[in-house]
Amino acid sequence: xxxxxxxxxxxxxxxxxxxxxxxxxxxxxxxxxxxxxxxxxxxxxxxxxxxxxxxxxxxxxxxxxxxxxxxxxxxxxxxxxxxxxxxxxxxxxxxxxxxxxxxxxxxxxxxxxxxxxxxxxxxxxxxxxxxxxxxxxxxxxxxxxxxxxxxxxxxxxxxxxxxxxxxxxxxxxxxxxxxxxxxxxxxxxxxxxxxxxxxxxxxxxxxxxxxxxxxxxxxx
Numbered sequence: 001x002x003x004x005x006x007x008x009x010x011x012x013x014x015x016x017x018x019x020x021x022x023x024x025x026x027x028x029x030x031x032x033x034x035x036x037x038x039x040x041x042x043x044x045x046x047x048x049x050x051x052x053x054x055x056x057x058x059x060x061x062x063x064x065x066x067x068x069x070x071x072x073x074x075x076x077x078x079x080x081x082x083x084x085x086x087x088x089x090x091x092x093x094x095x096x097x098x099x100x101x102x103x104x105x106x107x108x109x110x111x112x113x114x115x116x117x118x119x120x121x122x123x124x125x126x127x128x129x130x131x132x133x134x135x136x137x138x139x140x141x142x143x144x145x146x147x148x149x150x151x152x153x154x155x156x157x158x159x160x161x162x163x164x165x166x167x168x169x170x171x172x173x174x175x176x177x178x179x180x181x182x183x184x185x186x187x188x189x190x191x192x193x194x195x196x197x198x199x200x201x202x203x204x205x206x207x208x209x210x211x212x213x214x215x216x217x218x219x220x
Contacts, residue, residue: 012081012102014160014170015124019082021167023062027088029165031064037196038119041209042066045117045148048211049074053114056140058103058149059121063089063096066119071096077113079103104129104136111142118149120207126158127172130179134186143216147188151179153195153206176208188212 019026034042042065049055051073060067060078062085067078076096080086086100099106103118104125116137125133137147152173161169174182180193192211197204 009160009170011124011126011158011160011170011172012104014168016081016083016102018164018167018169019061019080020084022165022169023082023084023088025165027062027064031062034065035198037198037207037209038065041119041148041150041196042069044211045070045115048146048148049115049117054112056108056113056116058116058118058137059124060089060098061085061121063092063098066117067096068093070117079106104133108136108140110139113140113145114142115146115148116141117147120150122149122151123156123171123173123207124169125172126170127152127174130174131182131186134182134188138187138214141214143214145214147183147212147214148210150207150209151183152176153179153208179208179210183210183212187214189215 046069053074055070055074055076057067057076057078060080063078067076067089070076071093078089078096078098079101081102083100086098089098153176155175156171156173158172161171176195180190183190190212194209195206196209197206
């Protein structure tokens with residue numbers, strides 16, 4: 001799973017320690033100057049998630065710009081595996097609730113959220129764990145609830161990039177076709193699934209952006 005195929009490496013520890021180390025650099029590189037793609041999908045999220053909604057932000061990072069924007073008129077709970085990112089998020093968005101936890105292991109009340117968002121965080125989840133996580137997201141959503149996320153667009157087995165913004169970082173993802181199928185097989189109605197490219201200064205990364213909904217009448 002790594003450059004040396006060292007099976008003893010714990011992906012979750014790599015992600016947690018990596019973001020603890022690069023939190024401020026990541027903010028300056030990405031959060032403080034979000035790409036046009038990120039801004040566009042944040043705008044879609046704000047359009048699709050009504051005021052007053054209960055929102056779960058998986059991989060909330062330092063809380064900017066996503067969590068802060070969603071928290072305007074909504075009840076937001078942010079989850080992140082990095083303790084440092086959670087510290088930054090609590091300072092940036094004091095009105096939101098934050099949980100320092102691994103999103104694949106957290107226990108949340110079923111049907112307690114109107115929306116779940118995951119921007120740039122699912123690519124840090126071992127792809128073997130993705131079906132179970134998607135099933136959990138569906139359980140956490142109320143009927144009619146919406147899931148908006150970026151996922152992998154190119155097949156990339158578990159790997160650790162040794163120097164990502166100055167620290168090792170774990171990545172793992174399926175290609176776009178497989179991810180579309182996984183979302184559907186998890187019981188979602190897939191409303192939108194578009195491959196988008198980030199700007200060149202972000203290494204021309206490709207992401208599959210999805211809007212999916214838990215079936216059911218939200219008023220039922």
